Amino acid sequence: xxxxxxxxxxxxxxxxxxxxxxxxxxxxxxxxxxxxxxxxxxxxxxxxxxxxxxxxxxxxxxxxxxxxxxxxxxxxxxxxxxxxxxxxxxxxxxxxxxxxxxxxxxxxxxxxxxxxxxxxxxxxxxxxxxxxxxxxxxxxxxxxxxxxxxxxxxxxxx
Numbered sequence: 001x002x003x004x005x006x007x008x009x010x011x012x013x014x015x016x017x018x019x020x021x022x023x024x025x026x027x028x029x030x031x032x033x034x035x036x037x038x039x040x041x042x043x044x045x046x047x048x049x050x051x052x053x054x055x056x057x058x059x060x061x062x063x064x065x066x067x068x069x070x071x072x073x074x075x076x077x078x079x080x081x082x083x084x085x086x087x088x089x090x091x092x093x094x095x096x097x098x099x100x101x102x103x104x105x106x107x108x109x110x111x112x113x114x115x116x117x118x119x120x121x122x123x124x125x126x127x128x129x130x131x132x133x134x135x136x137x138x139x140x141x142x143x144x145x146x147x148x149x150x151x152x153x154x155x156x157x158x
Contacts, residue, residue: 007064010120011076018083026090033153034086041145042085043078049137050077053129060125074122088142089149103142110138 026034050073053059061072068075088106093099111131117123125134 007121008066010117010122011068011074011080015076015080015083018080018087022083022086022090026086034090035082037089037145037149037153038082038084038086041141041148042081042083045085045141045145046078046081047073049141053125053137058126059129059133060123062123064121085145088145092146092149099146103146104139106142107135107138110142111135 022031022034050060050062054061055072062069062074062077065074093102111134114123114125114130114134118125
């Protein structure tokens with residue numbers, strides 16, 4: 001049709017799908033509550049992690065960004081992380097025993113997603129970064145998201 005490839009469509013389709021999941025699962029009256037955490041921990045977190053690993057350490061880099069190329073970042077990446085964190089926090093288990101496997105599972109899913117983005121030819125990294133350093137980074141990020149949310153959100157709004 002317009003010569004669009006998987007590389008061109010991957011991030012927009014991912015962002016739309018994750019956004020739709022937030023609309024399906026998160027009740028309207030609680031959406032703003034989760035959106036604020038998604039922006040702070042997901043969107044801003046992505047900018048911090050990408051700036052650290054790409055711009056400072058040179059351990060990763062985005063490729064084939066097309067019109068989404070903004071300040072050496074993929075403009076839709078923070079948006080995708082915003083919605084992903086919203087889903088993560090919405091389904092955050094209340095029981096501590098379930099929380100312990102929940103966070104490492106999301107870290108593993110994040111590593112898998114990193115490989116998928118690499119396979120879509122939108123992202124690449126130094127060999128030392130994946131999977132162990134990336135897994136530990138994602139583990140810390142998701143653990144921080146859970147800790148920050150549980151410490152700062154009102155229990156009645158969860």
